Amino acid sequence: MPQRKEAHSVERSTSEPVGKSVRRADAYDKVTGIATYTDDLQFGPGLYHARLVRSPHAHALIKRIDTSKALQVPGVKAVVTGKDAPEIVGMYLVDRPVLAGERVRYVGDPVAGVIATSEEIAEQAVQLVRVEYEPLPAVLDTEDALAPGAPLLHPNLGEYKVANFIFPEPGTNISEHFKLRRGDVDSAWPQCAAIVEGTFRLPQIQHVPLETHVSVALWEASEQVTLWTSTQSPHAQRDLIAQSLNIPHGNLRVVSPYVGGGFGGKAGVTMEACAVVLARAVTGHPVKLRMTREEEFVGTTMRQSLLARTKIGCDAEGNLLAMETAYYFGGGAYNDYGVNIARAAGYSCTGPYNIPNVKGDSYSVYTNLPIGGPMRGFGMPEIHWGIEQIMDQLAEKIGMSPAEFRRRNCVKSNDTILTGMKIPPIDLVTCIDKVADAVRLGEKEQPSAPHKRRGKGLAIMWKAPAMPPNPGSSAIVRFNEDATVIVEIGAQELGQGAFTVAAQMAAHALGVPYEWVRVVSPIDTKYSPYEWQTVASRVTWSMGNAVKAAAEDARRQILEIVGAYWGQDPSDLDIKGGKVISYKTEEEQPLQNMVIYGLPNENFEGWQGGPVIGRGSFMPTYVTNLDFDTGQGPRAVVHYTVGAQAVDLEIDTETGQVDILKIASAYDVGKAINPDLVMAQIEGGAVHGISSAFESLRFDEKGQPLNRNLVDYRIATAVDVPGEIGGYFVETPLEDGPWGARGVGEHVMVPTAPAIANAIYNAIGVRFSDLPLSAERIYLALNP
């Protein structure tokens, strides 16, 4: 038999793998094409396909839908409209009809679904559905949405179910308003030696996962419903869809194989509820609904736009004294998830700084544009864009270096931050030092040609996982007869390495080699233990705690069994390399077989032990709500991850093109469970961050998307990669993190755009308050 060379070769044996750069658990499957994604699942000839009828108007009433011609197309099985499916769905604010009801609120809003025997037939029939609209004035700009007398996009806002920490303002287009009041900014301004004010605008951008959204739903006559889907949130989707569609939780099963990129876009509920209501119309047949790339740009979720008005002041020594800021997030047509982004931006509104006097208002605003939802950074990239530029400007005004200004003012361990909580220990100063050194910040270096200008810039960041107060994780650890280990989790592998670090943590806590551990995939709510969502850079920490607990639970059971068997105290025993060993007698007991069959007494007079199953669960219990008027409270968030990025770039003054020579990133991750995978996040995040600074979704004056394909929405390609990407991590342990670990998956792209903006200013003395950057804008700024 030829030897298989695979990532998970049992020839390799890595003990105590936490902290080691073991190979990814899923790499073999992904390089051979074996790895299964949702669109790869085979359902046989009974599979139906669905396509959606989408609104051509940004805002309109639906007067009439005529499905008769569509129904006549051979192969069409059903057409479902909002009348047939009046349900609404939503994460924190239940504001989104599964299919538009009385009105449409963005170009692309789904109005009906056609189910047919093939995708092609469904698409033909979609073209034959006749919808009569009465266009309404469209609100395409956040400021227009806020203006008095603006058309109300959600007149019934006051009646929507809403989480108790979200505060919409009925009678307006404001779906969330978070207030932060600390100290007294009015009396602080006069004490400032330098004040900088700025208005910053960011457009909507899209996640552009390589795998578009896709779901297959099956509604059986027995009322059992199964949803196969590419999602970060199998359990949350099950919960939200069950509630909206009145399906008993136990009757709804969500199965999610590998996800081809999430970045937040596959969190919460996007088009999956649609797939389920369509399946309901053709019980007994699975129905596939797959987004084309164009639909991905229009009809899934986007990062919110932001209008920020920020004013920050410091004294002559460079100590920050006051900050006043208003963040208006353009949330798009439905803000069910986006409201929490405004909230998170509110309670973190200062960025990673100690500022004694703060007045912050953060709003989520409805607009007739595509749905704003979670995207990597969850409000942090958006607000740091302005904050980090103002900090540079303040530093310049008082004659301090950008790095020194940050070192002086950045949050430090146990500081009391803007909401009144103490920040658990972190080390942002070392992060600043590392990146500043890496690019020799402050040292003016020669450009590579006379027509180029070289500049360096720094930006720092913080982000807390933005979650409800009670997000739980759970895990099961069990065994095969050969002592290989099965770990069951609800956290998803999006590419970040969740399955790999889960296996590492289980192996380490148990005492077996990493290569013995397999994480079960797909995630399946029927079998997988509960996980709130794979978002917020939370799973290494939260799922990790649950996995560690489950492995320790199994370990404890094993040591008790063997302890009793040997007549020894379990505290004198250990598991190493897959064997129980005694420190007292040096006896050994391999785990093989005993973890299932137990151990026989002498002469086989009875047995001891039996199948070992470890269980673990973790939920933070200390997060509190915050005061509605002041945003103050004992514990706003679980913890923060902090970091810094520095950029060294060149600008071609003849074309405006930017060349990133080097980008250095440093993050305090608490403990790098897999250092190489942390580096992989740093690299990927740096490139994503750079790309995001040049991306924007564009719309015409009617709200029609102008660049809804990859031809005109350009993302970074292999030749756009910076010359050098440096990554460093600092490890200040998180008290309740597994081995001290904290997440980093989003943080890696938070400071990138402002670091670039600061470097551009350093190079050519031009400040950009608005995104996206482009060679054109830079050129025209140099040549007005």
Add this chain to the structure above:
Amino acid sequence: MMSMHTIKVTVNGAAETLSVPSHMTLLQMLRDRLALTGTKNGCSAGECGACTVLMNGEPVNSCMVLAVEADGAEVLTVEGLADDGHLTALQQAFVDHNAVQCGFCTPGMLISAHALLHRNPHPSGDDVKEALTGNLCRCTGYLRIVEAVQDAAEKGGA
């Protein structure tokens, strides 16, 4: 006029005879008719490269090739790279360098890189980057992919 065609195509070394409609793409044929789901659909417009396969030794976006055009052709997909479970040097390099995250771009990347190493056994970093411009990745930032390709080249493999 012809709306259905009987074609003979060799896919990963196996001869297949299929009846395909004119407008079926090679991508659809591979995924839906031959259940070779390793090749991915990322955009159906020739922009993302997730559907890259070799056709007569040349990398093409299979979403932009008609199945009927593959009549008489040899097609190689990601499933055809490894030899009976033995990873190629390139695949092993992707594994060793953690050049894989979500994995959705990986099959197309491997095919494009495989073709590159055949026409240029010792590519520079810039050569690799240029050759992979047509394979988008949103996760890795490309660095490790480039390193993996050069590593495989050094080991004399593809």
Add this chain to the structure above:
Amino acid sequence: MLARPGLPSFDYVRAAAFNEALRLLGEHPEARPFMGGTDLFVRMRDGFLQPPIVVDVKGLPGMQDISYDSESGLTVGAAATMNAVAESPEVWAHYPLLAEAAASVATYQLRNRATLGGNLCNGSPAADTAPATLVLEGRMVLHGPGGRREVPAEKFFLGPGKTAIQPGELMVAARLPPPRAGSAGRYLKLGRNKAGDLSIVGVAVLGFPDETAPSGYRFRIALASVAPVPLRAAEAEAALASDMPGEETFASAAEMAMEAASPIDDVRASAAYRKAMVRALTLRGLRDVWAQLASQEDG
């Protein structure tokens, strides 16, 4: 209208002979010839085209051939792929500018399908091979019911999406006359990314010694993406023929090239930026070609 998930249905015929192809195209007014499909398929998915029949002409005699002889010059079959052109020893040896232009199109995978003929026949003002074809004085060989005819490149592009191809005609080849002795060329393309993009601006510069020119040299400059058609910058060319080559002349010619451009604002770039980039790229192209010419003389 969002693009559909797949292609609409159509009949496909692989034509075996020119008269079969022409007959099929003539019988069905909405029939389309098909070579690489990189433009056709996109438009079909986007709903702009729904041809009932697609006629595959890339296998017709000579359509993929690339040949050169010193008397008649280069003949490139309309169905030669961009990679075939970019990697052809004949093209590299005698018309490296054309190879450079072909190599700048899209991505490697698309260049294995996109054809020179398709790039030219679509009549897009952004076609990357059009400027090179213009400065190299190319001629398009068309085959129709009346037989073959040739249209010079400068008469071929009539407007966005419009060329001199008549209904019932097919482009079968592009022909370039033998290159001028000592000629040097450069194609510069600006996109939104460093590679793989459509051009925001494309500039082809060709230069060669010519004792009939007062300056001793003739330059030809052609621009893509900055007017309804790809076009030559005649005024700039005239100035370069008469004035002494050097930085001042090049700068002035680049200004004239900029004046020749009449770009629009679109989702990719503004007219103002495009105009400025015509000047920037033309100046770079002239400097580069001049350096090539100078080194030829030295060597």
